[in-house]
Amino acid sequence: MAITVQIPTALRRHTDGVGSITCTASNLTDLFSVLDQKFPALKPHLRDDQGQIRRFLNVYVNEEDIRFLGGQGYAFQEGDEVLLVPSIAGGVK
């Protein structure tokens, strides 16, 4: 089961410019573990000191805020497109 994850420009300097990855994470916790492993430099930008997802980072699945889908409890489906979007996005290329 594969999902696609889109990474916003603001974070791409921590992913060597990678803007999108495909992985097989089954839920949000799993997805963040995959990202931690793949892009260690990204971790402190996605999680706070307690390891919680940062307050100002929103996660969308197929255009829907994941909090409306059950949040951490949502099980990713084949082909899901996951967006990481700052709650107030910014920066220019």
Place this chain on the structure above:
Amino acid sequence: MSHYELRCRECGRGWGNQPRSICDDCFSPLEIVYDYEALRSKSNGSALTRERVSQRAPNMWRYAELLPLPQGFQPRLPVGFTPLFSAPHLAERLSGTTAAAANLYIKNDAVCLPTLSFKDRVVAVALANARAFGFDTVSCSSTGNLANAVAAHAAREGLKAWIFIPSDLEPAKILGTNVFGAKVVRIAGNYDQVNRLCSQIADEHRWGFVNVNLRPYYAEGSKTVGFEIAEQLGWRLPDNVVCPMAGGSLITKIKKAFDELIKLGLVEPKEVKFFGAQATGCSPISTAIKTGSSEIEPQKPNTIARSLAIGNPADGHYAIKTIKGSGGWSEDVSDPEVVDSIRLLAETEGIFTETAGGVTVGCAGKLYRQDRILPEETTVLCVTGNGLKTTDVLAGVYRTERPIAPKLTEFENYLQQTLEVAEVPEVIRAAEETVQIGA
């Protein structure tokens, strides 16, 4: 060198001045900070004083030192300095006592220029910076008022405008954007979806999104509501402010404005209570306040107050902090209460506000009834938009009158048939009594 710059609200990292709204390190929002010492300094002759401010033209630019305006910026529109007036009749109706009559004020941004909402203030500051940052196109996601403001200001500044709106916006707000020549993109979704899309677009296109990459500059414009309230009250702070909340920014910026005036010695220090107003059909911030949460649980908006229909408010977290930290509270009202409150404000004080103003007035009534606001306290209600933009919510409230022939007898018949005796104007009743006595 500039006397202001961007700083992360959470980790404190400085970012200079650039079109950017988040900290790359911790993803938190950026905010403008100022060199207050320079503004206080008497030695260099640039200290901001009441006298200096009061000698300037009656618009929001009189507080220029406390706004992030690029060097050499020359304002081309007299935005702001809207009336603050006492609302004795409304006060009696909301509080149920005459004691409140002298203490309730309306800050009336329904007449803010050029597009009749407080959004003109934020856009004026955002576009001043858009120009300086070299953007030729400005943009926004909007629930309507912002769309109008960006489109109008862009026309005035000779910038291109791309406006993104939920497709179900009030027709007057869409028309009021089209007319300025802006490109309007209707999105089949709610505001939160439009906003998320704009975040993605801002990542790909070099446009000045006033509420995305220009947001820290834009948001500072809201402070002028607070500066004006204090100055118009005679350079003093009120006891309470009731403020409508959509994204939650305005209430935090009025608080920042009051804090800055205190810091600069322009007003006496005072603990002002901040009260937030939402529509029940979209009340993520008031729900958090009522349940004691410090975090926002997003909602799917379902309310006629479409200018407040933001289910995932960007500044919700900070609005909660502002309200709780001040000892204030947040309330919400149903759609029928919104309509009743629009009518109440119009009938008691002659101000025609849009749905957001109805929300504010309705919530203020609840706060008086809950004794969270006391009649003897100086209270300011922020009316942020104009009723002519949301007339659709009053559809069916007033019947269309049958036309009558242009004859005095027709009118007299109409008067008898239409009005109850108690409603017949005094002068006519007196005349009728005279006739009866004579007969």
